[in-house]
Amino acid sequence: xxxxxxxxxxxxxxxxRVPAPRKEAYLPALPFANANRQFVxxxxxxxxxxxxLYLQLAFAKSNGLVNKRCKMILRDLKQRxxxxxxxxxxxxxxxxxxxRQLREANNVQIGDPYKVELVxxxxxxxxxxxxxxxxx
Numbered sequence: 280x281x282x283x284x285x286x287x288x289x290x291x292x293x294x295x296r297v298p299a300p301r302k303e304a305y306l307p308a309l310p311f312a313n314a315n316r317q318f319v320x321x322x323x324x325x326x327x328x329x330x331x332l333y334l335q336l337a338f339a340k341s342n343g344l345v346n347k348r349c350k351m352i353l354r355d356l357k358q359r360x361x362x363x364x365x366x367x368x369x370x371x372x373x374x375x376x377x378x379r380q381l382r383e384a385n386n387v388q389i390g391d392p393y394k395v396e397l398v399x400x401x402x403x404x405x406x407x408x409x410x411x412x413x414x415x
Contacts, residue, residue, distance in 0.1 A: 315337055315338050315342070316396060316397045316398075317338070317395060317397065318335040318338040318395055319392065319393070319394045320335065320392075320393060321390060321391065322388065322390060322392075322393060324389050326382075326387075327389060331366070331368070331373040331374060331378050333372070334371075336370075336371065338397075339371075342400055343400070344372050345367065347365060348365065348367060349365050350362060350364060350403045351363045351374060351403060351405070352406070353374065353377070353405075353406050353407070354398075355381060355384070355385055355407075355408055356409060356410065356411060359384070361380060361408075362377050363376055364376040364377070391410060394407075395408055396409065
């Protein structure tokens with residue numbers, strides 16, 4: 280038998296409170312195999328005036344790179360490795376310490392399309408920087 284309050288609702292004594300599940304509980308862990316392993320963008324003036332390159336947030340989130348501060352390796356199309364530093368910057372993630380050297384060695388210019396492809400996501404993430412990426 281249910282007891283109703285004056286407003287026609289069940290009384291608190293009859294209903295059991297179950298805590299609402301947290302939204303995070305339903306989000307699956309994103310293993311590297313299912314992550315968004317690459318992104319494509321265009322070099323903007325900001326990326327040439329500053330010693331860092333922002334990573335797209337969806338890319339950083341899906342690969343667990345948000346709030347991570349660690350060494351990172353970027354490889355260019357000539358298979359040269361460039362040590363970088365992955366740093367959180369406000370609500371963004373950027374690569375620094377080495378971005379300027381990679382940029383100058385590959386003659387990266389404003390308006391150049393590029394692709395960053397994460398090939399290993401370990402303690403030191405490794406990505407390939409395709410600065411001659413062609414859109415089709």
